[in-house]
Amino acid sequence: MTDLPLTGRARPDRRPHTLAEWRAEGGYEAVERARTMTPSEIIDMVEAAHLNGRGGAGFPAGRKWRFMPERGTSPGDGPSYLIVNGDEMEPGAFKDRFLLEAMPHQVIEGAIITARATHADEAIVLIRDEYRPGIAAVEHAIHEARTAGLLGDLTIRVHPSAGRYIVGEETALITALEGHRAVPRKRPPFPAQSGLWGRPTTVNNVETISLVPHILSLGPQRFRALSRTEEGGTKLYGVSGRVKRPGLFEAPMGTTARELIERAGGVSGDGQLRAFQPGGGASGFFGPDQLDLPLDFGHVARAGSMFGTGMLIVLDGSACPVGFLARHMRFYARESCGWCTPCREGLPLVAKILDRFAEGRGRRADLELLQMTAAEAAPRGRSFCDLMGGAMAPLASGLRMFAAEFEARLAEGERA
């Protein structure tokens, strides 16, 4: 079980534990432990464990928490907040769904400990509306923990969202909780200075929060040693797309795509790996030459892509990469919040051009337009938040990697 701290206790049918069952498995011992520690001691441990945030950016969790002011030291009145981000909507990601549905008490434990470390008085778990079983499981776990007096003076509730990918962006999420259309905010000020209702706020992903209790139980050394690289812990990887048995695999941080694809039963379709995205929809493509790269935030970034959610999407030799990119771009175009012009206008244009290419009606001038858009917008170009830059990463790398396919889909007269 200690090899698989996140999922070792999960049941095959995903039925969540009752509080009694969870405690019988050692649940809430980490919370007891945390209560004997100061916030700063908890952060020391998390830093020593090398825990990187699992929502996509990979920012060190402990460092993020240190930005939070101690009780009574931030100007003005009001609580500080912890927000657990369960708005999982990145194409190819299905890990938080599992953690919410099958391991809700793990999320609550992590939230209690993180709230203590960050001086937060209130915790809000935001979950996308489509995850009804997850919402129900977490609400029930909160109820049980509260009744048993395990929450201490922490207030905690679930906020079900109602669609829209951008809500998962940490500043847009704060705007959403305040009851506005979910438009991202400029940073700085960072949420730790001015977050929900202008109060100090930490936003952490469900997987990050779920790992926290294990750092306390195992100790930072053993937690770090679960990883093969500098980045601590295990990772809940996933593999989908053209593989025989898509699924989730908890494995040491730094596991390779070769191992993960093998665990997913190998490549389906024509059986030949054409390319894969290592970190979900907004990550640049890797080819078969990167199959043995250790997959963590650092290695993937140095190899020119993004580890993001750590959820692999696999393309075989018979999949049309142009059509695949068109799919992605239509998603990002639809999910743009509409605030800034490059994203609102640019993404639908890109999607439309890609659709044309996918149908074999591409034009050379459009190919140049795609290249220009990708080059100017990626990685963090002229749009207000990272949505467009994120979308342009697979486009830019796809235009390079699939140049022959694009060329082949130019319209008859344009090919010459």
Add this chain to the structure above:
Amino acid sequence: MSLSPDLLARIRAASDEHGGPRAAMLEALKLIQHEHGWVSDGHLAEAASALGVNRAEMEALASFYSLIFRHPVGKTVILLCDGASCWLNGAEEVREELKRRLGIGFGETTRDGRYTLLNVACLGGCDRAPAAVVGRDRRLVGPLSPAGVAALLEDGL
């Protein structure tokens, strides 16, 4: 038909739970939708005045969220994933079969009011691609196939 006194009371209570009237607007919209299946102009206006918020702002919020329905929908709403992993696993064929069997396009409701077809972003069910969520309790179904569409529709009744 106006909102029931009970629903209005729950909408007002949401204001305390969510940190004020503005922050409770989404919850109010969801409560209405849960009861009536969609959010009409009249119901939206009633909820806005119950909360004491500007109706135009509530409308702005309602129109932002893709899962708040501002038009009547069928008894069973089918949200078919149009994400990339589902696309790689035959979602287009399932899409065509759904359209063919129901005789409607996406964004439409069958004449008998039984089904509405909608697209939705990656459902976090890529391990069950092609996937959809069906009905009020948003039951995740998959992997779907064109041949399985008939059974799915019978289930949804």
